[in-house]
Every structure is written in structure tokens, then in C-alpha cells.
Amino acid sequence: MCSVEQNPIFRDLSAEDPDPEVTEVESLCMNCHANGMTRLLLTRIPYYKNVVLMSFSCEECGYQNNEIQPGGAYAEFGVRWKLHVEQPADLNRQVVKSDYTRVRIPELDFEIPAQSQKGEVTTVEGIIARAVAGLTQDQASRRAEHPAAAEQIDAFVRRLQGARQLDKRWTLELEDASGNCFVENPEAPRKDSRCERTEFTRTTDQDHMLGIFTHEEVSDAPASNPSLLTPSDPSHNTYEQLVADEVLQFPTNCPDCNAPAATNMKLTKIPYFKEVVIMATVCDACGHRTNEVKSGGGVEEKGVRFEVRVASRDDFSRDILKSETCSMEIPELELEVGGRALGGRFSTAEGLLRATAAQLRTSPAWGTRGGRPPVYRGSWTPWRRSWSASAR
Template sequence: MCSVEQKPIFRDLSADDPEPEVTEIESFCVNCHANGITRLLLTRIPYYKNVVLMSFSCEKCGFENNEIQPGGAYAEMGVRWKLRVEEPTDLNRQVVKSDHTAVRIPELDFEVPAMSQKGEVTTVEGIVARAITGLSQDQEARREQHPEAARQIDQFIAKLHLLRMLESPWTLELEDISGNCFIENPSAPRRDPRCTRTDFARTAEQNHALGIFSHDEVQEYPAPPPPTSLVSPSTAEHSFEAMVSDEVLQFRTNCPDCNAPADTNMKLTKIPHFKEVVIMATICDACGHRTNEVKSGGGIEDKGVRYEVRVAGKEDFSRDILKSETCSMEIPELQLQVGGRALGGRFTTAEGLLGATAAQLADAPGALGDAPSLSRDGMAQFIAKLNEVLECKRAVTIVLDDPAGNSFVQSFSDDPDQPDDGLKVTRYERSFEQNEELGLNDMKTENYEQS
């Protein structure tokens, strides 16, 4: 049998791939109603996402149209950004907007609804400039036909110009149910002093707007018969027990990086003095991408948990750490704060967690390229401090805060009830905002309505 070299579906544009796979489709021209050609190119923007480039051209009338569409999956949760614009550097912050991003400026009661503009990569000042350009269109004709409306629009445009001049601080709010928008942090990797990000669980209506439906909502459509290679019903009830008995299950998935077919290995394991967790590892033969994920085997705990781990010597590096996707990390001595989904869920050690943080910061998109948005010297100095910690030249405290309570840090004490000098554990009641991020407020509302 001959084997065909497997290539990623979404590939980088480079000199090593001089002939990218372009798909040509005969399409209807909306200008002259003749047939033109639509060309599709699947590629990826480094450190951002996979995209589909579409280019239409009509040889008869010369009409052309170019579009870009996301080629990846939606994020698991929606996202809200709130930026306080106080300094000129805030106007130069890079902003990534998707089609589903809604823009608001509360001080002017101004809003750009979602799906009213195409996704783009711009700046904070660029958002205001685009709003001014849009409102200025047809103003000359409007002044003749509707002078009062034109006067009010001129007054509003003047207010937008004041925002660009920073006459007074103002607020920019972004909300994206797809989770695919972003505001640059010039102070990275330190905490952003004027910008906050909040993840939220989508409602059923928002999922439907994205074309996402639950299994119960699509039951009315007949499902195709299962393939013969699936586990038979007689052994399905024992599949959970099979996972417990040190068996590694393998199933076919798509690579999260290039979307090529890949294998995912899954194993259920028990962490002493904690709970069962599911460890999943995916290796892509096409692009070489590797990913490791850890999912909790149980639901959300009644209380959140906060761990303070002291790392001062080599023995502290061997402490096992289970970090869930909802767990944020902080190192006060280095003024470092990392969100829960930045490093993802992983089962590692204190050394592995610090090493993964240094590796991710070294590959940060804002620190690379011809015009990096972050200071190369500042980032290099920060990574050097992290390396000093890994070389036991600097002692730090790792603070892990998980509102879902699904994270765990190993105690060096033989008796789990006895305190560990290098570990402090605090359990706390979640706030309303934390419950909203976990989707618990929606569940309580549904239970109340059903009762």
C-alpha cells in the first residue's frame, strides 16, 4: 500500500509552500448576473487563528470582492472587555473584533451592534475613527433634506472627536458571544491596570445565533446509524469501568491547530485525596502540534479554592499541581497574573507550570514581529526572572485561584489533615460574578422558573 503525505488543512503562507491549495468555484456575479470565479484559500494567521480567504472576480464586468471568515471553532464561552481610556497609549492598543463583537461607549450612549460590521484587526482610535467615517457619510445630502437630523449627527461627531483628543477619560466596552475578540495589554505580562476581561456562559438564544444546538434540541432529526466500529451496547455500560482499570482509550478527532485528522488518547485517573480526572493528549502527525488537557471527573464544587504555594528550593519543584481551565495563576513577587484559559487545564508540577508560563510568554505574539507591541527588553527581563526561579536563585509564591474548586495542589505532609509549611489552602464562597462566569446563575434561574 502506498501512503500519502498528510498535510495540515490550514497552512502558513511561506516560501516552502509556493503552491498553496486554492479552490476555485464558479459563482454568480451580483453586479452583472454573469458567472465569475470564487477562489478559496485556507491559511492561518500566526498566533491568532485559522482563516478562510475568499476572493471573487468577474471577467465580464470586472467586479471584485474579497472577504475573510474564521476557520476555527467558537470559544467555549463568550467574553466581555472593559477598557478605561485615560492615556494616549490606550488609543494605540490593538483590538481584534469578530463579526459577533458589539462595541459600546457608555459616556455617549453609543453602540455598534454585533453583526453590523465585518471582523477586523484595528486599534481603539481606529474604532472611533470608523464610527466617525460611518456617521459622516451622506451628511451633505442629509443637511439639505433633513437639516435637524444632520445637525444632531454633527454634534455627535464632535463628541467622538473629543474622545480621540482625550479631553476626558472614557470607557470602551466589547462583548462577543463567540469569544473571539481581544484588547492588547501593553503592560503584559503584568496585570492590565485599566482593562478587565470577563468570560460568561452563553444563553440558549446566543448559542442558537451561533448555530450551536444541544443534543436534546436536535433529537427531532433522525440520527444516522452508528458505525460498526463503535462499542457494542453490551459493553457500553462497562466503558467507564474500563477507563478506571488503567486502559487508555483512543478516538479520532481533528487537530486544534491545523484541523487535520489526529488521534486523542484519554485516560481516567484518580488523584489521591482529591477526585477522578480525565487526562487527554492529542498528537498531530500533520503539523506536529501537541496538546494536553485535564478535565475534572466531577461537577463544580460548592466552594471555590485558593492555593498559595511557596517555591524556594528544588524540593518544591516536584509538588504535583492540577490546574483546571477555570483556575487563574498569580505570582505577586513578579507582578504576574495569568487567566485560567491562558495555560489551559493541565496536570503537572510546580516546575512544569513555571516552565510552561515562560515558554508561552516567549512566544507571545505581541513580543514578536517587525513592530512588536510589547517591549522586547521588558519581556526578556521578565523571562530572565522566571528562569532565576527555575534555577532556585529567586523564591516566589504561586497563587492558584479556582472558583470552580476543581484544582488541586499536593501536600508534602504525610497526613493530609496536618498543615504543610509551604502550602496554604483557603476555601471561599463564590461571588455573583464568579457564579455568572461558571453559568451557575442561569442554572438557578432555570430551576426557579421550573419550580
């Protein structure tokens, strides 16, 4: 058998790449209905995420169009952002919004519904500028045909321009069911005093909007391919098999470059605690490595809080099991690692500190390239889930 070199599907965005692997597709121009050319580039913006860049151009009429689409997995939860715009610096905050981001300004009774605009990387002021441009593009003909409606739009545009000039304080609210939405924190790593971020569980309708369905909802799955839901071997993927086998390996995709990779999974028992599932993924294409620990049992009735005083070097060697929902705080350093940050880990006190420092070095103040970075007082926000969510 001949070996085939695997390259990352999403490469770093760089002008030095000699072969960016641009895909060209002949497509219809929506302006003159002639044949144009669409170019697709799968790339990875440093410290952001995997994206698909699309560029269309028509030689007949000169029409051009550019779009950006996320190339990664949806987050496990939806996200809501609430920014209190009080200073001119707030207008310059970076905002990343996907196709499923809903934008609201309650003070102006203004809303941009989800899926009404394409995803983009912009600023707070850019959101208002795009809204003003969209409202005023047909005002010339509207004033001639519908003068009353044109006057109402002009009045509302003046209110938007007032918000753009920051005549008074206002609030920007973003809601994204996909979880791929972000607002920059210019004060990072300190806590953002004017911006709040909360997560929410998606409804069934929102899951369907994103194309997420359960096996029960796919009614024709058993008829078309029963093996998708029912294993042929009764002992296949059972709990007993996980206990008996030493290491299970199954194919998946790299959470960083999306190239084919293999994930190893092992069920083990931590002494004096419980059984856990250890998963590790190594990508041969880009070298990305992930390891994660998940509980092998159910959720306990009550939460638990541990306080460890590190007084000697021996305390750094204490074994620590950190779950996905575990938060960590070091008051002396004013450091707070939020829930689901760093993923689940079975490590030591020193190992957690090293992992936190490593992600701080690779994650800038306004985003991250992958995973869930540590959060200083809730200021930084993760972009992508770790392996467990991206391979679901």
C-alpha cells in the first residue's frame, strides 16, 4: 500500500502559501444572469477559527460578491451578548457574527433577525453603518412613490445616526443559536465591565434551524439504513466492551484543521473516586493534540467545592480531576477559569497551571484559535468546543 500525505483541510491564512488550493466553480450571476466564477478557499484565520471564503465575480457585468462562512462545528450552547455602549471606544469593538446572529437595540426598537444577513467580522459602529446603508439604498425612488414611508425611514435613520454619534447611552444585544458569536473585550484580561455574556440551551426549533436532529426525529433512518441506529452485534459499543478492551480507536476529524484523525478512548478507574473515560486525539496533518476526561457515571445530586492551600512543593503534585463544568479560581492571582474551560482533565495542580499558561500564550485578548481558553473574571470567551462537541 502507498502512503498518501495528509494536509490540513483548513490551512493558516498566509500570503506565503504557494498553493492555497482555491476551488473554482462556474455559477450563475444573479445580476445579469450570465455565467460567472465562484472561488472557494478553506482557510484558518489565526486566533479565530476555520472559515470558508467565497468570492464571486462576473466578467460580463463586473458584479462581485464576497462572503465568509464558518467551517467549524456549532457550539454546544447558544450565546447571548449584552453590551452597554457608553464610550466612543465601545463603537470600535470587534464583533464577529454568524448567519444565525440576531441583533437588537432595545432603546431604538431596532432588530436584525437571524439569517437575514451573512456572517461577517465587523465592529459595533459597522453594524449601524450597514443598517443605515440598507435602509437608505432605495430612498430616492421611495420618496417619489411613497413619501410617507420615506419620511418615517429618514426619521429612523436619524435615530441610528444619533446612536452612532453616541448622543446617549444605548444597549447592543446579540443572540446566536449556533454559539459562534463574539464581542471584543478591550480591557482583557480584566473583566469587561460593560459587556455580559450568557449561554442558553437551544430549543428544538433552533436545533432544526441549524440542521441538528436526533435519531428519533429521523423517522426514515431505520428503513433506509438500519445499521445507523441498531448495531449488528448485540455487544457492539456496550459498556462491558469498554471495560474489557484496553483501548478503543475510532476515526474522527481534527478539531483544528478538520483533517482525518484517530481518537483513542479508554475507560479507567481513578483510585478512591470513580470510573472515567479518557480520550486523546493526535492529528498527523497539523500536529494538533487534544486530551479530555469525561465521567463514566451519572451527574451527582449536589455540586462540590474544594479549597486547596498550596504551601509546599508537594502540593503541586496532588492529583486533580477537573470536569467540563468545573470552575477554578486563584484569588491571589485574580484568576478565574470558567466552567468548561480547558475541558475535562485528570492532572495535577502544577499541570493545571501549565495548561492555563499555555492557552494564555496562544490566545489573544479578543478570541482564540480553538478550544475553550481560560477566562479572567469572565472576560474571555471560547470559540469552539473541544473534541467531544466537534465530533458529535
